[in-house]
Amino acid sequence: MTAKAPIRVLVVDDHAMLREGIRHVLAGAAFAVIGEAASGVEAVQQAALLKPDVVVLDISMPGGSGLHAVPAILERTPGVHILMLSVHEDLEYVLESVRAGAHGYLRKDSSPEELRTAVTTVHGGEAYFSPQVASQLADAVRTGASTETVARAPRASDVLTGREHEILVHIAQGKTNREIGGELGISTRTVEAHRDSLMRKLGIRTVAGLTRLALEQGLL
Numbered sequence: 001m002t003a004k005a006p007i008r009v010l011v012v013d014d015h016a017m018l019r020e021g022i023r024h025v026l027a028g029a030a031f032a033v034i035g036e037a038a039s040g041v042e043a044v045q046q047a048a049l050l051k052p053d054v055v056v057l058d059i060s061m062p063g064g065s066g067l068h069a070v071p072a073i074l075e076r077t078p079g080v081h082i083l084m085l086s087v088h089e090d091l092e093y094v095l096e097s098v099r100a101g102a103h104g105y106l107r108k109d110s111s112p113e114e115l116r117t118a119v120t121t122v123h124g125g126e127a128y129f130s131p132q133v134a135s136q137l138a139d140a141v142r143t144g145a146s147t148e149t150v151a152r153a154p155r156a157s158d159v160l161t162g163r164e165h166e167i168l169v170h171i172a173q174g175k176t177n178r179e180i181g182g183e184l185g186i187s188t189r190t191v192e193a194h195r196d197s198l199m200r201k202l203g204i205r206t207v208a209g210l211t212r213l214a215l216e217q218g219l220l
Helices: 016-025 040-050 066-076 091-100 112-123 131-143 162-172 177-184 188-202 207-216
Strands: 007-012 031-037 054-058 081-086 104-107
Touching (some): 007 040, 007 112, 016 031, 016 112, 031 040, 040 054, 040 066, 054 066, 054 112, 081 112, 104 112, 162 188
Parallel strands (some): 054 081
């Protein structure tokens, strides 16, 4: 009997240690990690070159969200399946992933067995979502709750201070409060205060919503 071909996987994350961890988890006859990338741009290039079956793609990376790479990967690599990997479980992130064309969404704190299950599931053409994420989706469908929309948000340039505007751009680039504080020479607590203020002014409470607003208003 002919052995079943392994699922060919491209791992995309800006942290080398996490990529190595995923490679270790997917070691075995059922999977073959055929490449790695550290950014969305590299992911598009490597996917087109290596033609993987599944791309495990981090959402938050320097230089742009992994979400931005999804359409380009799908366009240049027909037939590939994309599994988003994130520390976030905000419904807005999940919905943005689905809209972009991703086939699944997995939290980074998921177990090794769940990662293997998720990769196998999306490779088979089915959607996979972490239990916490699936529960949120079910609640949203059941209650008919609508997610926030940047269409209702005012223009950032009209309501934000110069510092808040700077921080909004950094947030949309996927940087943490600590990274933003280091680049701007201010404390993490000050960044958090500005972040709370700009979210309140814009009426947006998630990083995914802020990222979309920054894109639509030409701030990135």
